[in-house]
Amino acid sequence: MAPASNSIVPVSGISREIRLAEQPTGTSGESLFEIVESPVPEPGEGQLLIRNAYFSVDPYMRPRIGDARAYVAPYTLGEVMSGGAVGRVAVSHNGRFSEGDWVLHLRGWREWALSDGTFVWKVDPTVAPVPAFLGVLGIPGFTAYYGLYEIGRPRSGEVVFVSGASGAVGNAAGQMAKILGCRVIGCAGSPEKVEWLRELGFDGVFDYREQPAMEALAELAPDGLDLYFDNVGGEQLEAALGALRNHGRIVACGSMSRYEDHEPVAPRNLFMVVTKRLRMEGFLISDHIDLFPEYLARASRWVADGRLQHRETVIDGIESAPHAFVGALRGESIGKMVVRVGDEG
Amino acid sequence: MAPASNSIVPVSGISREIRLAEQPTGTSGESLFEIVESPVPEPGEGQLLIRNAYFSVDPYMRPRIGDARAYVAPYTLGEVMSGGAVGRVAVSHNGRFSEGDWVLHLRGWREWALSDGTFVWKVDPTVAPVPAFLGVLGIPGFTAYYGLYEIGRPRSGEVVFVSGASGAVGNAAGQMAKILGCRVIGCAGSPEKVEWLRELGFDGVFDYREQPAMEALAELAPDGLDLYFDNVGGEQLEAALGALRNHGRIVACGSMSRYEDHEPVAPRNLFMVVTKRLRMEGFLISDHIDLFPEYLARASRWVADGRLQHRETVIDGIESAPHAFVGALRGESIGKMVVRVGDEG
Structure with a gap:
């Protein structure tokens, strides 16, 4: 049965999707993936069929690809890469969704997605351009929010340092810390990225490829940090441990810094967790996904009133996804890297 | 004016005390200290004069001696080494104390101590032998208690690993985890120490000089750890990071492992704080000292009913303190290392 909606008719009965084809042995290459054609699936009772418009490629996917030191659920060889995607409901046999609804879901790197409605959220494309629901209004934004508000809990006036600050999570974390009244320092890996952080209102910025983090933090936060939002580990983490004030926190x-199987740089000053009474706490956003709708409502207001800005790097065509992913890992994107696989209809 | 109490008369009007004489340049030697004679001080209004019976030498004192990476307040050249001591009040011009009271205080390595009553607590020598108030019923026991109960918060049935487990803090932490109904694993650095941990009721023990921690934990806690009480850092911390279960905690x-200016071993798997959603939190007991009397009351009951055992290594004579301190740093003591400087009269 062909999808019934007027505006969302498949070009053919074929859905292209990207599967994990091999385990990486060193630096990730595009050959890790294969593009496969399969019939557009037919939704059964309670299911819905979604025509994807965009899907997300994220650095965090890297350690889930054949990493013995497994990160959450590792990806399985031969399976479609899961992850954030936005699209429109083409056929719905599920009372919660109507044909034509825009939705965010986690079924990943494919043109057509079948779902039973689990981890599918309706989104309002009048709030922001659709790709933003893969970034600031999606899981990366929610990750920044949860980490900052629930783990870091900064107070107005505190000094917050964000690494990987031009990434989808990092820029949101920095902007939210500004909303809370913090003084925010961010680092990124190119002059263009650093310039964008300035535009976003970061109070201090540096390019970690140009200046050692320890030196930059001494200049930008001479009285120390209260909170470090860590997206990278390694050298930045060591510098932050050195710069944190007593009772500081690390999200x-x-x-x-280790996603590409580099030998991780281990911070030599971790004992400062004792001497400075620090708290370092990790989290995975998948544990807290039930709180996402609450975030979406709050962040939508921030986007609407201009307090939370966003930027996406859009790559065209599903066949470009492996290239986009490798680019995201190499830090070639600013803001959220997304792949366009359909019309915004 | 000579002290008035009958039973506590100074042999002479001279008090011997130990001062920090030089900054260490490598491994600590006894030459760091000098023994100095000075007149027994005369208490003024509100003050009391204490005749010490024992004082404490602790590994944590090492990084406070001329450590550029300063730990709390560093010791100052030429000053008497501060730290835990127990003795009797010889003269009191302070309404809170009477002559003859046994007290615990923090005025350290000297025969006679003058105090205004701050950080002085009455202790009951019928509960336990006096040296125990420098160990399980003193600041080390309180450190174990605060770290375990307030930072670690283990639940009955959880698996707890304690490093440096034969030390004053470590053995108390392990025993308290047993009181809470946990399964407790401890490591120490000699067959005799490990045997003592067995006697204390630890469920699993190993000698880190004989077996790598990672291997030992895999054997003793095949399903992983819930909590790691870290007294040493370095290799044990790396092994614990590897062995902790999701949502585990590190106190x-x-x-x-770095107190003697060794190049610290940095854990290469610190990223597991993210993937396993760990919490690692430091504390200094000096921040919480107001809660000590509450601990003392609770722990006294545990000691009285035999649930909390204790052991002290007693070294005789104030002139032996530098030697005792170096021995404590080298792990030559079992339980609490104390120096006897007066009668228990």
Whole structure:
């Protein structure tokens, strides 16, 4: 049965999707993936069929690909890469959704997605352009929010440092810390990224490829940090441990510095957790996904009133996804890297 | 004016005390200290004069001696080493204390101590032998209690690993985890120490000089750890990070592995704080000292009913303190290392 909606008719009865084809042995290459054609699936009772418009490629996916030191559920060879995607409901046999609804879901790198409605959320495309629901209004924004508000709990006037600050999570974390009245320092890996952080209102910025983090923090936060939102681990974490004030906190959100199987840089000053009475706490947003709708409502207001800005790097065509993913890992994008696979209809 | 109490008369009007004489440049030697004679001080209004019976030498004192990476307040050259001591009130011009009272205080390595009553607590020598108030019924026991109950918060049935478990803090932490109904694993650095941990009721023990921690934990806690009480840092911390289960906790209490200016071993798997959603939190007991009397009351009951055992290594004579301190740093003591400087009269 072909999808019934007028505006969302498949070009053919074929859905292209991207599967994990091999385990990486070193630096990730595009050959990890294969593009496969399969019939557009037919929704059964309670199910819905979604025509994707965009899906997300994220650095955090890297350690889930064949990493013995497994991160959450690892990806399985031969399966479609899961992850955030936005699209429109083409056929609904589920009372919660109507044909034509825009939805965010987690079924990933494919043109057509079948779902039973679990982890599918309606989104309002009048609030922001659709790709934003993969970034600031999606799981990355929610990750920043949860980490900052629930783990870090900064107070107005505190000094917050965000690494990987031009990434989807990092820029949101920095902007939210500004909303809370903090003084925010961010680092990123190119002059263009650093310039964007300035535009977003970060109080201090530096390019970690140009200046050692320890030196930059001494200049930008001479009285020390209260909170470090860590997206990268390694050298930045060591510098932050050195710069944190007594009773400081570290939100352990990611460790991008080791995602490409580099030998991780281990902080030599971890004993400062004792001497400075620090708290370092990790979290995975998948544990808290039931709180996402609450975040979406709150963040939508911030986006509407201009307090929370967003930026996406859009790559065209499902066949470009492996290239986009490798680019995201290499830090080639600013803001959220997304792949366009359909019309915004 | 000579002290008035009948039973506590100074042999002479001279009080010997131990001062920090030089900054260490490498491994600590006894030459760091000098023994100095000075007149027994005369208490003024509101003050009391205490005749010490024992004082404490502790590994944590090491990083406070001329450590650029300062730990709490560093010791100052030429000053008497502060720290736990027990003795009797010889003269009191302070309404809270009477002559003859046994007290615990923090005025350290000296025969006679003058105090205004701050950080002085009455102790009951019928509960336990006096040296125990420098160990399980003193600040080390309180450190174990605060770290375990307030930072670690284990529940009955959880698996707890304690490093430096034969030390004053470590053995108390392990025993208290047993009181809470946990399964407790401890490591120490000699067959005799490990045997003592067995006697204390630890469920699993190993000698870290004989077996790598990672291997031992895999054997003793095949299903992983819920909580790690860290007294040493370094290799044990790395092994614990590997062995902790999701949502595990690390009580960052000390980092003895680096106290002697060794290049600290940095855990290469710190990213697991993210993937396993760990919480690692440091504390210094000096921040919480107002809660000590509450601890003392509770722990006294545990000691009285035999649930909390204790052991002290007693070294005789104030002139032996530098030697005792170096021995404590080298792990030569079992339980609490104390120096006897007066009668128990």
